[in-house]
Amino acid sequence: MFPSFPSQSVKQYLIDLIRDRFDIALTDIASESPPRTSLGDLAFPVAFELAKRLKAATGEKHNPRQLASTLASALEQLPGLARVEVAGAGYLNVFFDRAALFREWICTAGSPPAAKPGKLIVEHTSINPNKAAHIGHVRNAVLGDTVVRMLRAAGETVEVHNYIDNTGVQVADVVVGFLYLEGRTPDVIKAIAESESRFDYYCWDLYARVGAWYEADKSRLDLRARTLHEIEADEGAAAEAGEFIAGRIVQAHLATMARLDISYELLARESEILHLHFWAHAFERLKQTGAIVYETEGRNRGCWVMPSEDASRNVEGEHDADKIIVRSNGTVTYTGKDIAYHLWKLGKLGLDFHYRPLAPDHRGNQVWVTTSRADQAVDPHPSFGNGTAFLNVIDVGQSYPQANVKRGVMAIDHDERVARSAHLAYEKVTLTPEAAAELGVELSDADAQRRQIGMSGRKGLGVKADDLIDRLEQNALAEVASRHPDLNGDVRKGIAQQIARAALRYFLLKFTRTSIIAFDFREALSFEGETGPYLQYSVVRARNIFRKLGRTPDQVLADLSDCSAEQIEAFFADEAGDDLWALASFAARLDETLAAAAANFEPTQVVKYAFQLAKQFNLFYHNHHILSEADAARKTLLLAMADLVRRQLERSLALLGIEAPERM
RNA sequence: GCCCCCGUAGCUCAGCGGAUAGAGCAUCUGCCUUCUAAGCAGAGGGCCGCUGGUUCGAGUCCAGCCGGGGGCACCA
Numbered sequence: 249m250f251p252s253f254p255s256q257s258v259k260q261y262l263i264d265l266i267r268d269r270f271d272i273a274l275t276d277i278a279s280e281s282p283p284r285t286s287l288g289d290l291a292f293p294v295a296f297e298l299a300k301r302l303k304a305a306t307g308e309k310h311n312p313r314q315l316a317s318t319l320a321s322a323l324e325q326l327p328g329l330a331r332v333e334v335a336g337a338g339y340l341n342v343f344f345d346r347a348a349l350f351r352e353w354i355c356t357a358g359s360p361p362a363a364k365p366g367k368l369i370v371e372h373t374s375i376n377p378n379k380a381a382h383i384g385h386v387r388n389a390v391l392g393d394t395v396v397r398m399l400r401a402a403g404e405t406v407e408v409h410n411y412i413d414n415t416g417v418q419v420a421d422v423v424v425g426f427l428y429l430e431g432r433t434p435d436v437i438k439a440i441a442e443s444e445s446r447f448d449y450y451c452w453d454l455y456a457r458v459g460a461w462y463e464a465d466k467s468r469l470d471l472r473a474r475t476l477h478e479i480e481a482d483e484g485a486a487a488e489a490g491e492f493i494a495g496r497i498v499q500a501h502l503a504t505m506a507r508l509d510i511s512y513e514l515l516a517r518e519s520e521i522l523h524l525h526f527w528a529h530a531f532e533r534l535k536q537t538g539a540i541v542y543e544t545e546g547r548n549r550g551c552w553v554m555p556s557e558d559a560s561r562n563v564e565g566e567h568d569a570d571k572i573i574v575r576s577n578g579t580v581t582y583t584g585k586d587i588a589y590h591l592w593k594l595g596k597l598g599l600d601f602h603y604r605p606l607a608p609d610h611r612g613n614q615v616w617v618t619t620s621r622a623d624q625a626v627d628p629h630p631s632f633g634n635g636t637a638f639l640n641v642i643d644v645g646q647s648y649p650q651a652n653v654k655r656g657v658m659a660i661d662h663d664e665r666v667a668r669s670a671h672l673a674y675e676k677v678t679l680t681p682e683a684a685a686e687l688g689v690e691l692s693d694a695d696a697q698r699r700q701i702g703m704s705g706r707k708g709l710g711v712k713a714d715d716l717i718d719r720l721e722q723n724a725l726a727e728v729a730s731r732h733p734d735l736n737g738d739v740r741k742g743i744a745q746q747i748a749r750a751a752l753r754y755f756l757l758k759f760t761r762t763s764i765i766a767f768d769f770r771e772a773l774s775f776e777g778e779t780g781p782y783l784q785y786s787v788v789r790a791r792n793i794f795r796k797l798g799r800t801p802d803q804v805l806a807d808l809s810d811c812s813a814e815q816i817e818a819f820f821a822d823e824a825g826d827d828l829w830a831l832a833s834f835a836a837r838l839d840e841t842l843a844a845a846a847a848n849f850e851p852t853q854v855v856k857y858a859f860q861l862a863k864q865f866n867l868f869y870h871n872h873h874i875l876s877e878a879d880a881a882r883k884t885l886l887l888a889m890a891d892l893v894r895r896q897l898e899r900s901l902a903l904l905g906i907e908a909p910e911r912m
Numbered sequence: 913g914c915c916c917c918c919g920u921a922g923c924u925c926a927g928c929g930g931a932u933a934g935a936g937c938a939u940c941u942g943c944c945u946u947c948u949a950a951g952c953a954g955a956g957g958g959c960c961g962c963u964g965g966u967u968c969g970a971g972u973c974c975a976g977c978c979g980g981g982g983g984c985a986c987c988a
Contacts, residue, residue, distance in 0.1 A: 283931060293930055296968060312968075336931060337968075376988095417988065551986060569914095575986040582988050647916065648983060675917075675982090699980090727950075747950090758936090759925070762917055764981075771924070771937075775950050778925095778936040785950050793947045844928070856926060859935080870943095870952045890947090912950075 250899070251353035251892065252839040254328065255279055255290055258342055261326050262294060265319060272301045285830040288333060288341035295319065295338035312338030346829055347816035353836050354805055354888050358895075361403035366636030366665055368404050369593045370396050373505065373512070374411040374642070376418035377494040379455045380448035381504050382710035383767055384643075384677040384703055390756045390905070391674055392641035393510040394851040397903050402846040407635065409593075410512040412617075414494035415519050418705075420476040422451050423489045425458040428471050434488045441496050448500035449712070451493065456708025480522060491519075504713050506610035508749055509905050514632050515617040520601050521589055523620035527580050529599050530588030539659030540573050550576030554583075554656055571652045583649055587656035590669075595634035596661050603629040637668040639849070644673040644762075672849050674761040678702050679711070680768045687711065700766045711767060720748035723773060724781075732911060743909040750780030750906040757851045757904060758859075778859055780906055783897065786862035786869075787908035790894035793874055793887070801891040807884045815881045827871075831864045832889060835896040842903065851904065858900035865893045 259277055266272050274297070282291045295316035302310050319340055320332040330343040372392020375385045392408075399406050413419070426432045432440070441447045462468050478486035498515065505511065521527070531552075534540045540552045548570060556569035573584040591597040601618035602625035609615050616629060642650060650671035658666065678700035684691060689709055695701050703710035725744035732740065755772050759765050775781040794801055820829045838857065845853035874890065877883035901908060 278928080278930075280928080280930065287931085291931080293969090296930085300968075339931070413988085548986080569984085572986050577986075579986085581986075586988095644917070645982065646988090649988080673917090678981095731948075731950090763925070764918075766924080768924080774937085776936095777950090779950080781950055785948085789948070789951085796947050848928095852926075853928095856935085863935090866951060867953090869947075873946065875947050912948090 249356050250358040250839055251356050251836045251896065253289075253833060253836045254344070254349070255840065258290060258323075258326065258329075259292075262292060262319065262323065262340075265322055266294070266298060269318070269322070270298065270302060272298060272305065274301075282339075282341060285826040287335060289344045289833060290342040291335075292340040292342070293338070294340060299338075316340045344833075346820040347813045349836075350816055350820070350832055350888075351808070351813075353832065353892055354808055358899075361401070363405065364403045366405065367407055367634065368399060368668075369407050369409060369633070369635035369638045370399070370641065371409045371411055371516075371638065372396075372641035373501070373510070374413070375501055376413055376416060376705075377497040377501065378418045378422040379452040379497065379705060380446070381501050381713040382703060382705070383713060383716060384710065385501075386504075386508065386713045386716075386752070387674065387677050387756045387765065388641055388643065389505050389510050390508060390753050391672070391761065391851065393508075393905055394753070394757060394854075394903065395639070395641065395672065395846075395849050397905060398842060398846045398849075398851065398854065401842060401903055404846075407632065408511070408513045410515050411589075412494065412498055412515050412517040414490065414498075414517050415476075415479050415522060417472065417476060418455070419490050419494050420472055420479055420486075421458045422455050422493055423479065423486050424468075424471050424475050425451075425454040425461075426489055426493070427475070427485060428468075429458055429461050430454070434485050434492060437489055438492060441492075446500075446714075447496050451497060452705075452708060452712070455705060459706045459708075482519070482523065502609070502615075504717075507714075507717050507745070508753060509610070509907075511609040511611065511613065512615060513613075513630070514603075515606065515615065516589070516601070517618050518585075520618045520620045521585060524599060524601065526588040526592060526597060526599055527585055529597055530584070530591055531574070531580070533591065533596075533598075533660055534573070534587070534656065537660050539656060548572060548576075554652065554659070571655075573656070583652045583656070586649070586653045590638055590653055590657045591660065593633055593635050593638045594657065594661060594666060596657075600633070603632065605629075636663075636665040637670075639670055639672055641672045641674070644675055647671060647673055670849070672761070675764040676702070677756075677765045677767050679709075680766045683711070683767050683769055684709070686769055700764065716772065717748055717752060720751050720773060721745055724748050724751070724775070727775065728912065735911070743912055746907055746909045747775065747781050747784065747912060750784050750901075751775060752780075753905050754780030754783070754855065757855045760852045761850060780904075781912070783858055783862045783901055784906065784908040784912060786865050787894055787897050787901070788910070788912050789869055790865065790890050790897070791908075791910070793890055796875060797887070801887075801894075804884060804887045805891065808888055811881050811884060816885065819882060819885045824871075828868070828889060831868050832892060834861060834864060835893045838896050838900055854900060854903050858897065858904065861893065861897055861900065865890075865897065868893070 259279060262277060263274050266274055277292060277294045277297070280291050282288050295312040298315050299310045299312045302308065313334060316334040316338040320334050323332045323342070328345050328348060330345045332343070333341045335341050370392060373385065373389040375381055396406050396408055426437050440450065444450045475486045478484050479490040540554050543549050543551050543553055551572045552574035553570040553572050571583060572581060574580050588597065592599065602620065602622055603616045604619050604624050604626045606615045606617045619625060640650060654669055654671070680700060681691060684701045691701070721744050724747035725740060728740045728743050758778065819825060841853060841857040845851060868889065872886055874883060874886045877886060898908065
């Protein structure tokens with residue numbers, strides 16, 4: 249148990265009360281936070297709803313205010329409440345027993361939530377392994393990683409996958425660049441990787457050059473097709489080069505993500521899905537269940553298609569709503585392969601990968617990667633797959649194929665737990681014209697008129713993740729050095745890294761998933777205002793109070809038993825006491841915030857809560873100089889407040905993948 | 913043509929059907945001999961795109977429209 253607001257128990261009591269008194273069955277009732285603390289801790293507009301339901305049931309009109317008043321007198325019997333008031337046109341405002349709740353919050357130490365059944369498989373990052381990661385990829389990874397942290401904190405078992413498309417067009421393009429544009433052999437590519445300090449940056453540039461090279465002579469696209477085929481068949485120099493390049497770039501991506509405290513349990517590679525014939529198995533299943541049908545006539549003649557739920561949408565001359573899974577030439581589409589992969593995720597394929605260990609991650613946890621070679625397989629390995637649902641963090645542009653994948657999987661396994669599977673779609677990161685200019689991009693007139701410019705790996709246009717993190721760390725280091733000249737270099741560097749990580753993660757999470765982020769350097773590089781470092785700073789301030797005091801929070805909290813209920817009551821009594829209570833009770837609302845955020849897969853809700861809590865804490869810090877407080881009991885209570893908020897703030901930050909340094 | 917997302921302060925964005933719509937940035941004004949000013953306080957700034965509808969109550973739900981972005985392959 250962590251400190252929490254007892255809104256659920258009050259709500260349930262009201263539901264029962266209404267059922268007994270009025271014979272009206274409400275499954276859930278709305279509650280809200282009153283606009284001011286003086287109006288109470290919880291408000292229920294339930295009397296309005298009740299009046300409506302009573303009128304529908306009996307035909308009689310009821311005054312909401314009167315109903316609220318009836319409910320209020322009954323509700324006051326509930327232990328833990330100080331009083332209940334009726335306000336406005338019929339609001340039921342509940343006031344908690346502050347002294348009792350505060351003592352409870354201070355004493356609840358916190359333990360993990362009860363484990364929920366099943367296993368969620370979260371796939372995120374999944375960057376094409378052919379070039380350095382850019383800020384858009386980082387949004388994906390930070391979002392996915394944060395959702396994983398939230399789900400785990402909410403009691404879910406989560407397995408984290410990073411899908412490696414090592415046999416796709418993008419890898420093929422870089423292979424074409426090395427083999428044909430630059431005329432390298434696989435051995436020379438390996439030598440370049442050794443001599444270049446940033447192989448991923450080299451590939452970034454090369455990929456852009458290949459795009460222009462195709463553009464200059466379209467017949468070169470034949471090389472892409474040939475290379476892609478060789479990679480898929482695992483033959484020749486192209487396959488060797490592709491395997492090497494993808495492997496190296498994946499290492500670079502893992503290193504970049506480690507800087508943001510992001511890691512994975514399994515890297516699932518597309519090459520295995522091909523070589524281990526996942527599709528052949530899935531094909532049989534899909535045919536058996538009738539999920540796909542063979543077309544003998546019409547536009548899709550000779551194809552296996554997944555019929556649209558709504559056949560009327562197949563209009564002559566328009567796009568076909570049926571999704572082709574196997575082409576008339578017998579080859580399978582991406583959607584088909586992805587259905588096979590997702591059937592594996594749910595343990596419904598009847599086939600498994602082989603696994604081999606990769607290096608441990610930055611926290612020392614073993615990372616595994618799939619392999620198609622039985623001789624490379626290492627046993628024992630953790631049990632991968634067999635999930636009850638999958639969650640895919642993929643940008644919103646993939647909504648249509650993702651919907652088709654889920655449809656295909658559900659056709660075979662329509663378990664309600666599987667139905668929880670979802671595409672966690674998020675919008676892209678674009679560049680402001682200013683940011684593009686700073687990257688040295690020449691804008692066309694049309695682009696200059698726009699408010700945002702899309703990033704393009706193909707054009708080499710984008711903010712590289714490591715460049716941005718470097719700048720953040722550099723700026724943070726300069727700030728730390730000026731504030732703490734006494735600290736040694738390594739400590740300063742460590743603090744700067746924590747600050748940089750917080751700034752970037754917070755920046756990417758403060759926008760809701762559906763909001764396009766127009767990347768602006770000034771905003772992203774800021775450490776002031778609504779930023780990650782602001783939150784860290786709040787925690788550091790709270791810790792500094794105890795450091796200066798020379799006692800630990802536990803020692804101080806032991807003193808709390810010396811405080812009488814009357815003293816705590818008095819502490820929260822007057823107008824200033826209302827403000828103190830507002831802070832304490834807001835700090836107790838993390839769990840309900842987390843529950844809502846996890847249910848919506850929306851980290852922004854935690855972000856806004858944490859920022860709000862930090863802001864309120866900073867005001868408290870400013871208004872109450874704790875260490876100079878003369879009244880011993882009051883000082884103890886102020887310290888207890890500071891520690892309660894600090895604990896909840898640190899928990900909130902941990903959900904966001906942010907740690908507060910000891911000093912900053 | 914169909915589908916999805918967005919439209920809220922000068923800018924960037926929050927806002928579970930509920931009480932007087934908020935924050936950061938920017939502008940202006942105060943506050944460092946104190947537990948760190950990466951901070952705090954204050955001021956100005958809003959037909960919540962438009963029009964209807966549902967509701968005791970709509971920025972929030974529904975319909976239509978306007979504007980911006982994305983999607984609708986025998987590509988991935």
